[in-house]
Amino acid sequence: MPRAGTTPPAEASWRFDAIGTPWEIVTPEPLGDDSRRAVTVVIEAFDAAWSRFRPDSVVTALARTGGRAPAPADAEEMLDAFAALSTATQGAVNPLIGGSLERLGYDASYSFTPHDPVAAPPDWTAALTWGGGVLALDRPATIDVGALGKGRLVDLVAAVVAGATGGDIVVDAGGDLAVRGSSQRIGLEHPFDPGRAIGVWEVTDAALCASAVNRRTWGGGLHHVLDARTGLPVRTIAATWAVAPTAMIADATATALFFDGGPRLAFEWGVEWVRMTTDGRVDWSPGCRADLFTGPASVGR
Template sequence: MSNLLPEIKALGTIWWIEIFSEISDKDKQVVYDDLLVFISEFENKYSRFRQDSLITKLNDTRKIENPDHITIDLLQTGINLYKQTEGLFNILIGEILENRGYDANYSFLPKEANLIIPNPTEELSISQNLITLSKGRIDLGGFGKGYLIDLIVKRLKDNFNLEYFLINGGGDIYATSDNGKPIEIYLEHPIEKDTFIGTTTLFNQGFAASSPHKRKWKAGDKIFSHIVNTKEEPISIDGTFVKADTVAKADAFATVSLITTPEKIINFANKYNFSVAFIKSNDTSLFYNKNW
């Protein structure tokens, strides 16, 4: 049995939530209403595209007083990912993206600037009473949606006693199971629209995919992307697919896998216990690690 909730538009994408347990129409509406508010509140607090969000406040005023535990954990997770990825994943890329034109107005009009990405372990200070930001501007796009999905997973289990479901937030996915059966999903080709290059199954796992081709724009004779190559290594990957125990981890490492070597991708996967598949540039084969 499958119960698909009405779609939700948030964080620049469409959300689908499917429940595989028996649930009445009344209870399904209660779940939908709750998640609609929960997702909206998260977006209002943590999107850099909103002028009244906490992230915009931190970027502009350089401090947040008396932060709640989710804000603390969210930003600390960003710092931890920076350390785990040896600096490849960096939440202080907001200014770079804004200068490329990926700003609150979606102007896509780049500005000439030679910016250095700050180190969040040095410039972002987090305590129970105060968060301060010395340099840079925060962007949580690299893992924020995945983090939110993980919160929703916990919410569905704890608040509604739901066991079997799938959450799809614009391609970032978490699936428990379909009454004990793994759930099969399709892997979309990163360049060829509406083309699938394979399938994989999820069983109490998160999933994310990333590609430098998905969100790009042209200004003058230059092409810009939402992917910030923090180490300025040549990008040789057209698309990545990651499965992990959390969607936040899958989200972050799907992005990181685009801006490093295939060898380092596999090393990260083995070290941090996730599965990865990727397509190299000019190659139609799907490469993956042994756990895929």
Template sequence: MPHADWAAFSFEGIGTRWEVSTPHDLAPSAQQDLLALVENFDAAWSRFRADSLVTAMAREPGSYSFPAEAAGLGELYRTLYGLTGGAMTPLVGASLERLGYDAAYTLRPSGDPLPAPRWEDVLDWNGTSISTTAPVVLDIGAAGKGLLVDVLASALEVRGVEAFMVDASGDLLARGPGTVPVGLEHPYNPAQAIGVVELGGRALCASAANRRAWGDGLHHVLDATTGQPVRTAVATWALADTAAVADALATALFFVPGAVLEESFDVSWLTVFSDGSAAYSAEFEGTLFT
């Protein structure tokens, strides 16, 4: 949680609760700027609204021009697609829909698990231009919330706000002096914590199988090569300089050991497995409770 005496601007966006905390109240114009950025992001990337670019891409293949943040996002996903052997991909949207995590939130599978198409077969992501050779359901959920955290943080910095915390329902980015204690939620009991991180100047993002779970063992973290939910890891945390990277790596930890990610990214991490064991990086900033 942010400093107790800071002002908080709270709102709903991209299906989750946000809180932007600053030492002083944000000006109304700054608040409106942030809300406009959230709306523009949703209009481009949401697979849950009929008027988004992603929904248009699902209807008709072709070349689409996305906002500026697409360039870095494409590079991040392409790297992780390679490191995970195709298990993590933005092309997993149709696989999620098959299991019931669709625009109507039916939460009922409509058939057997559906592997995602291979990137090299259908997708060309070049900077802000995304081209497809077939209709695809793009889903950037593995990194999208963190990416929007970074977008809002950049807008605050442009306005000269040097100290702040952006909290997207637990995906956090802190800037400014000092640290803030952040509890690490128990994967089987949200009312308990398994540890704490003193967060300062970096982003902390988490992913867990108990979030967005439904049906008989179904959840949102799918192995794209099979279309089935991952069963080994149950919760992960990643700390990085940007929230987009932290968010994406928290998902990647479901597929590959953290040591593999350390070879390509400046990240510290924690993974909790379904058998109750845990693994973490040598430089993990958190303290785990015994």
């Protein structure tokens, strides 16, 4: 995700790979074995529920046959947020986008062999239901929670780490990060030149999440940020950044900002944001505290 890095507040750093992205957890003292195991358990449980890339996950089983399954513990909170995203973006964000991503080649085998695009089912809130401890699909379909799922997992990991240390921490999952305690200055990576930043954002006891079209790309200009209504990659926005109290809300807002309706949703949620268009213009939310190195195309658009 677009960033230029963080300034660690403490001395101990634990780096590892999980859910297809590099992680770094910075703490005042090295995490003990029990705490590391607890982090690993949280990540494994989330992956076993929501990963469309593993054959034994809950969403993979539903993709094969539809039907009912025990709902993961965070299903209600995540899918309620998806419903708000879908409404705000007039259907551009949709958790049944997984089939569209697979059609373009971003599938469980990482074939990256594209076929004709397909839109996600527009009636997703009828097809996919949740509540009462049950997650259900009335037809086979592929759930993809990428619009906010990594942020949710960052929150879960941060809660484990904060409980184990009680001090300043940073949990960074490939640019989606939570800061607890002392402030961190985080660079906003230019989406067209990873060696440059378009600004710096000081984050205190909050989360910053980012999304960009230069990440997870493959042939023919394809990338992972799709408009669910068409099944095609977005072309107008290049990168987004959002700061919110939780990483899930920051991640969800960063996704919404690729579409009309995203800024209004950010305002309703009280989220600050910055975004860059594919022609290099930058705009941001009113009152945004990011220190940007360029002027806006418009403010609060």
